[in-house]
Amino acid sequence: DSGVTQTPKHLITATGQRVTLRCSPRSGDLSVYWYQQSLDQGLQFLIQYYNGEERAKGNILERFSAQQFPDLHSELNLSSLELGDSALYFCASSVFEVSLEEQYFGPGTRLTVT
């Protein structure tokens, strides 16, 4: 158990819909990262927040957005969903601002868009 929690574990929705994925980092960790992993694909970095502020942005679509709240939990919002958005979405956390340090990954949310 990494100490990172993600909810929900599974999510099934239809095209065009909007969903919110939630992540609670390990106690004391200030950075939260979001990743997308499609079937048999590697990890695609989406976005990172550090202590409430956006720190880095990767291959995140304009239909996707995220935020980190004062209690440090984070939410990833996916809108106008398409079939291709079906994937595992992982959240990770770390203590420091830069991800050169070890990241702790949550169990993931499996999103299925039908």
Add this chain to the structure above:
Amino acid sequence: LAKTTQPISMDSYEGQEVNITCSHNNIATNDYITWYQQFPSQGPRFIIQGYKTKVTNEVASLFIPADRKSSTLSLPRVSLSDTAVYYCLVGTPKVDNYQLIWGAGTKLIIKP
């Protein structure tokens, strides 16, 4: 922009030493090299991190040559439970354009 190249898959047998090499020809001066392990439907787990020469911990060793254009993850005496995907990660922190690039991963299959 550092990119990594790893073998797509590797096979080995229980009790053997396994070496997985990652190429990162464009690695920047301040980059570190990090390896993660991922089991199916689970989040990756940190294995080891290094900058140069050799790093060893209780589960693996990481060898980085002087030019740092590649790195080798060494798993001693593997067991069936080491069957997983192994990712090589090169971190490139910059002020305005932070990049975090993961390799495609190496699927390691350990046979009895």
